[in-house]
Amino acid sequence: MAGAVISGVHATRAGALPEESCLSLHAQSASGAVADAGLRLEDVDGVLCAYSFTEPHLMLSSVFCEYMGLQPAFSSAIQAGGATACIMLAHAAALVRSGQCRHVLLVTGDNRLTGMPKGGAVAALAEVGHPQFERPYGISVPAAYGLVAQRYMHEYGVTAEALAAVAVTARAHAMRHPKAHRRDLLTPEMVASSRPIAAPLRLHDCCLVSDGGAALVVSAGEAAADLRRPPVAVLGLGQGHTHEHIVAAPSLTSFGCKQAAARAFGEAGVAPADIDVAEIYDSFTITLLVELESMGFFERGAAGPAALAGALTHGGQLPCNTHGGLLSYGHSGAAGGMFHIVEAVEQLRGEAGDRQVPDAELAFVHGDGGILSAHCSIVLGRH
Template sequence: MTMNAFVTGAFDTEIGELPGSSCMDLHAQAALGAVADAGLTLQDIDGVLCAYSFTEPHLMLASVFCEYLGIHPGTCLAIQAGGASACIMVMQAAALVASGQCQHVLVVTGDNRLTGMSRDGAVAALSEVGHPQFERPFGISVPASYALVAQHYMHQYGVTSEQLAAIAVEHRRHAGRHPKAHKREPITVDQVVNSRLIAEPLHILDCCLISDGGAAIVVSSREAARDTQGKSVEILGAGQGHTHEHIVAAPSLIDFGCKQSSATAFARAGVQLSDIDVAQIYDSFTITLAVELESIGFFEPGQAGLAAAEGELGLGGKLPCNTHGGLLSYGHSGAAGGLFHVIEAIHQLRGRAQARQVEDAKLAFVHGDGGILSAHCSLVFGV
């Protein structure tokens, strides 16, 4: 089966602390960069997909963006699925071009979460994730929810904080090779486990960054892709998996919807898990990546941290993973965080990853999850 959809342009802005930036400005920078990368003009774009913003929240963010940029696409909508938004947007864009409804769909994200929000504002926004009846009254936070998963996981498999910390260390090593990464200085396992405790057993270096930044891609139909410049990357397969919204309703604290979403994406792409050359998988916390790697099937239960410690997630390892540094070290700008993973996959398959390039990369797997491991979307890309 083929989706007849190709990524023809990709671009992300500077990332980190960007004083004076705004949500719409970052959207515009990313969008113009992606359109230019594809060798197109804004007039060629007939579909626009946006996600959400913490700093400029709006019920119709895609319409606000189009107004800001002065464009009038035939299809325009916003998708909100937390950290899964970016991957779901790519899946939706692929469906739009495959069905003939659009020729070139712009998928665009961005937010100035670091400089545009106060600490109290950020905490208030994230607290809305909890169930209003069964979670919020007890003060549970997003880190505490993931810590609940971590506690169960560590108890179930005998995993240590040091093993989870190895994931953060490898991500920082990857980020050190990327000139745009928010955090590039090396860290050690000791530094991770001795960093400030946020929600036991998760330390601050087990947690993703808060960054300013934007990202965008252009998804084109097979026929329209012929009119673009550069190397197109095909979207071979996509799938979703949804098991719950609130963590109190999760059917398992070990297996999640990524198991279903990845299986669907692999089947539609006609490839196997073992065929993947490089993976970019959502890593809001070290525990997030560990349980997803194992639920998807890349590693046996309880083994992801050990694999990271042995270099298996590094450039020469079994599964080079989050080669830009991921949310843990490259940066996290809301919905743009998930699209950074997509863009890194595109760089790898185009052979543009420079010092972090995976040799002869032909197939890439990207996964996003939203909520507390709630909404999942998997993508397979190939050249």
């Protein structure tokens, strides 16, 4: 089995975990993923880490390796906002395909909910804004996504009811996951009556702030015989980058996710219609609708009505974010995107329990960072 495979995954609970630190979440996730693969820590010869708001360090991967007693042949920290986890996977796949490493450990985690003052995570994200043309005017990340939502509603007739359907579907999925941050009932009426955040986005249109961690091991294909679990093949990878700051975006309705998905589908030799389950970054309800349409799963303006009709849930056209996504499973920085990959792997291995999509053979994962700025798409397959 040539190429790269995901050999082990692990995710912690998401939510309020006051007993944990950033590094303890890293350690739990890493140990769980290595054990899931049937490996030992000393089998790991490559380590990739993301970033942390609560324990920031220029060399977080080195800090983590020191913490775990690892001395890998390759170590690096990667920072690309919400696209980080997927881009880490792309780097790891390149490392094992080139023969530089045999088993690469990818680790993410942060305790943003209990390890920062209330509102601290949102305040830290204000640094995403352009220092000259955005920050002085007080723009926030929700406000920038609200701008996208307003334009998308204007051009394609997306309704507030469609946005609410995305949030309600995510919560219904999270209610099936024992590790999810929010498992309480959410109705369309509750979304519509929740407090405004950045028009037209309301509280339940916005992702959670959570503590949590997730990790995975990417192995060389020829190592499959050594593994404990059925490996999941990395079939296609693609990135797309059109801007960093929203003031410089060439469009408010078309983003680099289109190119990223096209490249991943092209490498895998499949089309959107072939995908059985999708795990797509959902920092806001509008994020998911924009990306579903840009990447070819639905025509422009059709994803909202599809969500209202149940297309994104079990038995629908495209079961999406079956763990609850960032909107309801939880969002703890780079681990938020890694949760999507873990869920895709568990779906393809048939280990998703009550969330299982029957006979899932192909999964699509997408991460985006910034204000729909950095994009990375992945096609995974059951071997």
